[in-house]
Amino acid sequence: MPLAPGVPSPVPPSRSRRRAPAAKAPAPRAVRPDPAGMARAVRDFLTAAGLDLQDVNLVDTPTRVADVWANGFLDGYGRTPEEALGKTYPAPADSSGELVVVTDLRFHSMCPHHLLPFTGRAHVAYVPGSRVVGFGRIGALVDLFAHRLILQEDLARQVARSLARVLGSPATACILEAEQACLRLRADHQRDAVTHAEAYEGRLRRDGPLRRELWARLGARTGAGR
Known part of the structure; x- marks a missing residue:
């Protein structure tokens, strides 16, 4: 029987009900070496x-x-950034906006392109947010990701992102300088080549006073000791 003008047609129950949003799939876990x-x-x-x-x-x-x-080389797959950083502490109330910088953290890693090593130094910085961590644990975070098959660019990115996430930091950076065996051994006349990768999160992603302060510290370190 037709409905009177202006009366909306009834919507079948199966169409009128909203479907519950699908549950998010759990993040894939790193597969440990076999x-x-x-x-x-x-x-x-x-x-x-x-x-x-x-x-x-x-x-x-x-x-x-x-x-x-x-x-040895791939034991980083068996740990998480939270485990690498270990115990964290409430950030001091007066530390907002101040840089914490750790330089010359030695690391070694394996490039997934040729399964050859690259070694070098990491310089890591962060502005305390809600939490801070011991200086030694920052080196452990670098090693966590370095002890995986990973590109130098991704290594820098993972360190900066994890530090921002775990510590609630509004600004993080990881700068890597390395000697790549695949470049030094395979390319002619490149035995002295050094590769650089930088990653920034939060306020340090913008080229401003905070990033200039970081590079001033790194430049002073280079001028004083090298």
Whole structure:
């Protein structure tokens, strides 16, 4: 039976109800290295390279390589930024806007492009927000991400972002200078090349007085000690 003019048509119940928003999928967790799988892959690689793995000097090489990669070079996959930074403390009430800078943190990492190492120094800075952390823990955060297969640019970015998130910092920075084995060993006449990567979060993303203050400190350090 048709409805009178101006009377809206009824909406079927299945269409009139709003669907509940889908639950967000949990963030993917970093997969820890599989030493047994890595040993098999190393064995295949060495065999393909023409080595005789029955040689008494090479028979244990796949296991040794897998162990040093899983437990040395890639052990950063087994920890979180919160675990690396450890105990944090309430920021002093009068610390707002003041830079905390730690320079010359030595690190080593592995580039995923050629599985070759890069080593260097990290300079990390942050403005205290709600929390602060011990200086030594900042080096632990750098190592957390450095001990993964990661590009130098991503290493800087992950350190700056994690420091901002965990400490509630309004401004963070990570500046890396490194020697890349894939560049120094493969490219002609580039044995002295040094690569640089910078990452900024919050107020330090803008080129202003705070960033200039940071670079003045880094420049003073370079002029005084190098």
